[in-house]
Amino acid sequence: MTKNHGNSIKDDDTYEALREQGASKSKAAAIANAQANDQQDPSVKGASQPPYEDWTKDDLYSRAQELEIDGRSDMDKDELIKALRNN
Template sequence: MPQSEPQLKDQKLYEDLRKEGNSKEKSARISNAAAARGRSSVGRKGGESGSYDDWTVADLKKRAKEIGLTGYSKKNKSQLITALRNH
């Protein structure tokens, strides 16, 4: 059975987040949470995520593996960061 396209509850917010450079997964998660709980409550909930620039190459590769990226083993740090941000 083919997997259906996920349903977005706030398409405009999703598109705005994608234009800012957020990943598809993160944009969908935020836009759906905002539609369910209200935009202001979503903004207050989360903390600050550390910058990928502060991560080690080993940690970046581990994260790339966790989210299913391919070809990460041959990438340098800046290429890994770009790939993770664009995932």
Template sequence: MSADKRPQIKNEEQYEALKEQGYSKEKAARIANTPDHVAGKKGGAAPPYEEWTREELYEKAREIGLSGISKLRKNELIERLRNH
């Protein structure tokens, strides 16, 4: 697909490289669209997922649209959130 059909992709070369590595379209686009001044910085002030309750993790997963999560354990929710 050409760049003119995907104007939301800011770094097309990086996007294509990530797709070749097996990243999903969504995740590759997020990474390729990250501004240079933000890239490589650690996350915000939120505590690590390991400190969240299972219910908090579940709500976060629902908020970002993950499906098939209702019966997942805490560690499984953490994995899905980190790898979506």
């Protein structure tokens, strides 16, 4: 039986499946909630931002800071990209 994750998770089945596949809590919640919202289509790539490879290191660092990624101050550009993608 699927666990009820409260009001913050709109699609508990999808959330649990993503967590079992190794997705982070925030990523699984975002995808599960987007799938539960008829006005969003999470399977369509947004493309509103350029790929991380085109960002400056300072921009990557700022994004990592927003997401509270540990160890970001010691990371080079490639490590920041990897950490952002795995978050």
